[in-house]
Amino acid sequence: MNALDSTSTRPYLIRALYDWCTDNGLTPYVAVAVDETVQVPREYVKNNEIVLNISFDATSSLKLGNDFIEFKARFAGSAREIMVPIGRVIAIYARENGQGMAFPLAAGPSAGVSQSPVPAQAQPPASEAEPAAGSEAKIVQLVPANNISSGRDDDPEPPEPPKPQQGTRPSLKRVK
Secondary structure, rough: OOOOOOOOEEEEEEOHHHHHHHHHOEEEEEEEEEOOOOOOHHHHOOOOOEEEOOOOOOOOOEEEOOEEEEEEEEEEEEEEEEEEEHHEEHHHHHHHOOEEEEEEOOOOOHHHHOOOOOOOOHOHHHHOOOOOOOOOOOOOOHHHHHHHHOOOOOOOOOOOOOOOOOOOOOOOEEEO
16 A cells, blocks of 8 residues: 555544543534535534534544544533544644644545635745645645754754734644
8 A cells, every 4th residue: 555545644643632632631623614514503614614622521422534523512501513624623722821732734526615714814824825736745734833843953042033912813824
């Protein structure tokens, strides 16, 4: 079996980060690019995206499979069945500190919707924002700004990041 025949690493990484969040007492959230294949309450979708709390306390019957994330959750007191194709998950991260991983949209007919959870001012240039076809191996990862270093001892200390304003969310940074 070669690399082209192997299964996607995305479901394995999602399960690993889910386990990491729960093992550390953090709340795992997934950001999902919504299209006709995603079964979520449409009234909570904004800009073709929805962020879902997939913690043990917020869900029941959670299944993190290789093809779908499935669970039941309450929205405004009403129980709903949620089903998200793995290819539509664009990020999984901890609510408390924003650490996690983002993914390019999987190639396919519904991959044309390329909404990103990154705020407009933090977007990379257009040439980097759009993943090339077959670039599933490229992974975008959430990295705290104060932890960026090449690992060499002669690296200067990174500049102090600006203090976040209350109510702002962590942003995604592309790591190659």
